[in-house]
Amino acid sequence: MKKNILIAALLFTICGNTLYAQETDTTAKEKAISKPELKHYTPLYLDLPAELNVRKGYKEIDVAAGYADFRDFNGVRGLIEYDFAPINNLGFEIEVPFVLVHDKHSFPVGDSEDIVVPEEGGAEASAMALRLGFTYTVLKLQDAKMTFAVGYNNELETSPFKKTEEKSFGDPVFTGNVYNPFVVVAKVWGERFHSMIYTGPAIKQEFEHNESKTQYRLNTILSYRFGRADNESFAGVECNQAFGKDNKAQLLLRPQVQLHLSEKWKLGLIAGIPVETETHLRGSGFIRVMYSPGSRE
Numbered sequence: 553m554k555k556n557i558l559i560a561a562l563l564f565t566i567c568g569n570t571l572y573a574q575e576t577d578t579t580a581k582e583k584a585i586s587k588p589e590l591k592h593y594t595p596l597y598l599d600l601p602a603e604l605n606v607r608k609g610y611k612e613i614d615v616a617a618g619y620a621d622f623r624d625f626n627g628v629r630g631l632i633e634y635d636f637a638p639i640n641n642l643g644f645e646i647e648v649p650f651v652l653v654h655d656k657h658s659f660p661v662g663d664s665e666d667i668v669v670p671e672e673g674g675a676e677a678s679a680m681a682l683r684l685g686f687t688y689t690v691l692k693l694q695d696a697k698m699t700f701a702v703g704y705n706n707e708l709e710t711s712p713f714k715k716t717e718e719k720s721f722g723d724p725v726f727t728g729n730v731y732n733p734f735v736v737v738a739k740v741w742g743e744r745f746h747s748m749i750y751t752g753p754a755i756k757q758e759f760e761h762n763e764s765k766t767q768y769r770l771n772t773i774l775s776y777r778f779g780r781a782d783n784e785s786f787a788g789v790e791c792n793q794a795f796g797k798d799n800k801a802q803l804l805l806r807p808q809v810q811l812h813l814s815e816k817w818k819l820g821l822i823a824g825i826p827v828e829t830e831t832h833l834r835g836s837g838f839i840r841v842m843y844s845p846g847s848r849e
Contacts, residue, residue, distance in 0.1 A: 590692055592699060592738040593746040593775040595790045596808045596820040596840050600750070601685035602635040602643020604699045604738055605692055610637035611845050618838035620824065622831060628652040629838075641689035645705075650680035683707045687736070697740035703750075705732040724759070731755045734769075746786070748773040754794075767796040779812060786810040790822070803827040806838075818842040 592604045602610060614633040620626065631649040638644070685705035692699050707730040734752030741747065751770045757763070775788025790806040808822040824836030 590694055590697060590699060590740070592740065592748060593773065593777070593786050593788065593810075595748065595771065595773045595788075595806075596810060596822050597790055597806050597824075597838060598769075598771055598792055600643075600701075600736065601645030601687045601703060601705065602637055604687065604701050604736065605689050606637040606641060606643040606687075608637055608640050610643065611635070613843045613845070614840055616820075616838060616840040618822075618824075618836060620836035621834045623834065624832065625653055641692075643687050645683070645685045645687075647683040647685075648680065649683060649707075681707050681709045685732075699736070699738045701736040701738075703734050703736065705734070706730070707732070726759065728756055728758045731757070732769075744777050746773075746775045746777065746788070765796070767794050769794050783812050785812045800828075800830045802829045802831075804829060804833070816844050818844075 590605050594600055594603050602612070612633075612635040614631070614635070616631045616633070618629040620629070629649065629651050631647055633645060633647040635643060635645050683705060685703060687701050687703035689699055689701045708726055709728045709730070710725060711727050732752060732754045734750050736748065736750040738746070738748040749770070749772050751768070754767045754769055756765050756767070770793040772791045772793075773788060775786045777784050777786055779785045787809045788807075790808060792804045792806065793802065795801040803826075805825040805827060806822050807825070808820060811819045811821075813819055818841075820838075820840035820842065822838040822840070824833065824838065826833040826835070
């Protein structure tokens with residue numbers, strides 16, 4: 553009898569440990585989804601297609617809107633964005649940005665002819681686009697807390713919403729395309745500070761006259777993490793620079809904060825401070841709501 557009891561107790565212990573190990577392994581796999589081993593802060597305005605070191609199963613839906621005040625008019629920008637990762641280290645983005653413009657008074661068209669990518673409505677005509685992109689993590693140095701990645705954005709622009717003397721919406725449907733390959737270097741300093749640099753050319757092709765203009769972008773981000781590891785928020789500044797043969801040099805500072813609201817919800821708040829810009833931007837604001845249906849604790 554005692555022997556049977558000992559055997560039963562032994563089997564119970566073995567089964568219990570096996571089930572616990574399986575449960576722990578399953579939990580670890582679930583945590584791996586959308587939670588990279590080395591996490592970097594992603595900028596909120598000129599963001600990347602998905603985050604660096606992204607894990608298979610990652611998903612995020614963003615809805616954002618911004619308001620900008622220019623010398624001669626007001627601009628309102630919005631976007632709907634979906635990010636996902638079919639495999640580890642490769643993230644894709646589908647985004648539909650659109651711009652609405654409200655005239656204050658006459659706006660000189662010539663001031664915006666050479667602008668490759670306007671800032672939040674920096675053009676006299678309202679428009680929208682289809683933006684597709686990807687980011688692929690090439691190298692991760694865990695000990696150095698550094699990540700190297702490459703990516704590409706493609707933005708297909710439509711005709712203006714508002715009818716002008718020359719064009720109306722849908723005539724033609726697509727007016728141009730922007731090709732934007734880029735490289736990314738990101739590093740975590742200590743436990744709290746994050747930095748990122750990503751740069752590359754933006755080549756805009758006008759379909760009507762088959763003309764192209766090139767703008768070089770340099771974006772640098774410095775941020776500070778606060779809060780616990782599973783409840784982390786960030787405060788930082790995004791520095792957006794652009795220059796090229798067809799453009800005057802432009803520099804905008806975007807202080808921002810990303811707040812962790814819950815396991816699946818985050819809120820981003822961004823301000824735009826122009827230092828040097830040919831769009832005559834006076835100031836802007838942007839808000840981004842982020843939902844991660846695939847995230848798990």
